[in-house]
Amino acid sequence: MTNIVLIGFMGAGKSTIGRLLADQLQRSFVDVDDFLTQKQGQTPSDIFATVGESAFREMEHDALVEILANDDQIIASGGGIVENPANQALLSGAEVIFLTAEFATILPRLLADDTRPLLQRHTTQSFYALFTARQAKYAAFATQQVWVDGKTPARVAAEILTWLQDGRTDLTALRSQIDSYDRQILALVEKRLAVATKVAQYKQAHGLAVVQAGRMATLKAALHADSALPDAVVDTVIETLFALTIAHEEDVHDGI
Numbered sequence: 001m002t003n004i005v006l007i008g009f010m011g012a013g014k015s016t017i018g019r020l021l022a023d024q025l026q027r028s029f030v031d032v033d034d035f036l037t038q039k040q041g042q043t044p045s046d047i048f049a050t051v052g053e054s055a056f057r058e059m060e061h062d063a064l065v066e067i068l069a070n071d072d073q074i075i076a077s078g079g080g081i082v083e084n085p086a087n088q089a090l091l092s093g094a095e096v097i098f099l100t101a102e103f104a105t106i107l108p109r110l111l112a113d114d115t116r117p118l119l120q121r122h123t124t125q126s127f128y129a130l131f132t133a134r135q136a137k138y139a140a141f142a143t144q145q146v147w148v149d150g151k152t153p154a155r156v157a158a159e160i161l162t163w164l165q166d167g168r169t170d171l172t173a174l175r176s177q178i179d180s181y182d183r184q185i186l187a188l189v190e191k192r193l194a195v196a197t198k199v200a201q202y203k204q205a206h207g208l209a210v211v212q213a214g215r216m217a218t219l220k221a222a223l224h225a226d227s228a229l230p231d232a233v234v235d236t237v238i239e240t241l242f243a244l245t246i247a248h249e250e251d252v253h254d255g256i
């Protein structure tokens with residue numbers, strides 16, 4: 001079987017998802033950064049600091065040549081693998097999966113980790129420019145794009161396993177993107193209901209009714225003005241949210 005190579009920006013989950021895939025497919029797992037660290041006796045961070053980025057890119061290319069001499073592996077690449085155009089031809093025989101994440105997903109993960117040399121060397125602006133420029137490069141290298149925002153690593157691994165086993169069509173990447181938005185929408189609904197709990201407690205403490213006359217109409221009018229979506233779509237979404245929230249607030253009132 002061909003090698004499966006995970007690419008994407010740092011913090012997208014390449015190593016975590018790669019390990020899950022390797023476990024489930026019973027294939028060996030190679031992390032290019034770890035391979036390099038072992039070979040050079042230095043972490044990518046230290047290599048960047050001592051010999052600079054272009055020397056690092058050459059070492060990374062050589063490591064990739066060595067790793068790709070074997071088959072059947074799950075390979076987590078470094079985020080900058082796409083900076084060396086020679087790597088594209090090298091990866092041409094592999095299944096190359098682009099783990100796509102939004103900047104808003106990536107940044108907090110990276111800020112919580114002080115071992116990322118690129119982040120340390122950039123301003124916020126230049127880091128965002130790098131992120132944006134990289135997206136097109138990942139897409140050019142990839143044979144398949146998978147959206148990770150809002151999904152657990154296990155969910156992303158399961159999604160990849162499904163299409164590896166059942167095959168894929170042009171719909172596969174689009175569905176991956178939609179599934180990601182669904183999870184982000186549900187996470188927002190969860191936040192909305194958490195606030196609704198406090199609203200219910202306030203109303204209860206102040207003797208106010210759960211449903212406030214006139215508020216729904218006022219909110220809808222404001223949403224019609226603010227949203228680019230057709231009014232009918234806004235109404236369908238917001239009426240569902242109102243119904244959920246009212247039921248939730250009633251549960252809070254009843255102590256459920």
Ligand code: S3P
Pocket residue numbers: 008009010011014033044045077078079080081116117118
């Ligand atoms: C890099 C990403 C790192 C590592 C090196 C450079 C990059 O890998 O290879 O620090 O240029 O994006 P991860 O994506 O695994 O963090």
